[in-house]
Amino acid sequence: MTAPVRRRSLVVGAPEIIEAPPAPWRTVIVLVAVVAALAFAVTALTDQLGGGSGIELPRLEAPNVAGDDVPTAQAKLEALGFVVQVLYQPNENAAFPKGTTFTQNPRAGAKVPQGDIITVYVSDGPLGLQVPDVEGQQSTDALSFIQRSGFVGEPVQAFDESVRPGQVLGTEPEAGQRVPQGGLIRIRVSSGPAPRTVPVVLNLTSAQALVEIGRAGLAPGKITREVRTDVPPGAVLSSDPAAGTQIPKDSPVSLTVAVAEQRAIVPFVIGLLQSTAASVVSDAGLQLSVITIPVVAGDPTAGRVVSQGTPPQADVANGSALQITVAVVTEPAVAVLPGATPEAPPTSSGG
Numbered sequence: 001m002t003a004p005v006r007r008r009s010l011v012v013g014a015p016e017i018i019e020a021p022p023a024p025w026r027t028v029i030v031l032v033a034v035v036a037a038l039a040f041a042v043t044a045l046t047d048q049l050g051g052g053s054g055i056e057l058p059r060l061e062a063p064n065v066a067g068d069d070v071p072t073a074q075a076k077l078e079a080l081g082f083v084v085q086v087l088y089q090p091n092e093n094a095a096f097p098k099g100t101t102f103t104q105n106p107r108a109g110a111k112v113p114q115g116d117i118i119t120v121y122v123s124d125g126p127l128g129l130q131v132p133d134v135e136g137q138q139s140t141d142a143l144s145f146i147q148r149s150g151f152v153g154e155p156v157q158a159f160d161e162s163v164r165p166g167q168v169l170g171t172e173p174e175a176g177q178r179v180p181q182g183g184l185i186r187i188r189v190s191s192g193p194a195p196r197t198v199p200v201v202l203n204l205t206s207a208q209a210l211v212e213i214g215r216a217g218l219a220p221g222k223i224t225r226e227v228r229t230d231v232p233p234g235a236v237l238s239s240d241p242a243a244g245t246q247i248p249k250d251s252p253v254s255l256t257v258a259v260a261e262q263r264a265i266v267p268f269v270i271g272l273l274q275s276t277a278a279s280v281v282s283d284a285g286l287q288l289s290v291i292t293i294p295v296v297a298g299d300p301t302a303g304r305v306v307s308q309g310t311p312p313q314a315d316v317a318n319g320s321a322l323q324i325t326v327a328v329v330t331e332p333a334v335a336v337l338p339g340a341t342p343e344a345p346p347t348s349s350g351g
Contacts, residue, residue: 057114064108065101065120073101073120081114090178091123098125098177125178131185133175134168139189142168151185159194166190193217193249200243201236206257209236213253221252227318228258262318266310274326277305281322289323294330301327 060080065073074084096102105119106112132149134142139155146153158169172186173179196217201209210220226237240254241247264285269277274290281288289309295302309323310316 059111059113062104062106062108062110062112062118065104066108067096068101069099070101070120070122073104077118077120082112083115083117085117085119086122087119088122088124090125090127092126093123096123098123126180128178128180128183131171131173131175131177131179134187135170135175137168139166139168139187142187142189146171146185146187150181151179151183153185153187155187155189157191158188159192160190161193163190165192195246196249196251198239198241198243198245198247198253201239201255202243203231204236205234206236206255209239209255217249218247219250219252221254224254224256225259225262226256227260227262229260231258233258233260263315264318264320266308266312266314266316266322268312269305269308269322269324272305273303274305274324277324281324285318286316287319287321289321290326291323292326292328295327297329299327299329302329303327 060082062082063076063080065076068076070086074086077084091102093102100123101120102123103121105121112118129150131151132145134145137145143153143155156172160169163169167190169188169190171188179185198218199212199216201212204212206223213220221240228237231237235258237256237258239256247253262285266286267280267284269280272280278288293306304327305324306327307325310320
């Protein structure tokens, strides 16, 4: 059947023939065909990516990682394409110390699809009590606390440059680790800085010797001078303690140093009793020379030094004589009663 022809009038020219529009059912058929094609394409792509009859991963034999540490076990399993899960558990078997793998799931030798998870169980040490943290406590307090926590404590001395003696440095095993109840815990206690060794300073100058003593962690002590003509002045003759001796940090080291002529400083002795002045002069390395002047009884200077021949602080040769003048009462006092005339001293009679 031929579709009817419609005509329209034109202003100019002959009549034009226009075809009728297509029927609506043709459009519906085209849309359904397009949707079906898209659905088929999506289904094919899904199957190709793993759904349905996709690619199957190979099944590999799980290696044995018992006894390995965590990094080694992970490396073995990950090299085969497995995913590793690590779980820590207590383990009493001494063959698997803390930090080593003692079993796995799936077990060694099982066929496991590549990409699956393999769980490795790592020893966290034997089941027991946690070691308490006593660092910084005094040794007696730490020992008491360790014992109250169910352990046996044993103090162990250790040198330390900064922690005061008697203070706890730590424990063995360390705090936080598990130890069976009644197990031994060693408590490391500071005994202060390690001993220092007296350096060799023989024949060094005193200045060089003091530098070496300081570098060794020791302190300068008394310096004694000794007259020597066979060694250069200022050379160290000996040390006390001797070189190589072990002594505590900051202990003093005394030196004996050679001098060409030993010198002494004159002390101030005016006003001292003669006995006291004699002791002071002797300690200064000088000799004492005494002259006296008479004074009456009751004079406050009696028995004391009223002058000295060499001024104080003078630098003189060791062993020089220091002359002092001491006031001395020469006559005893005579008591005279009021109104009485002193008796004349007796005179000797000639024979």
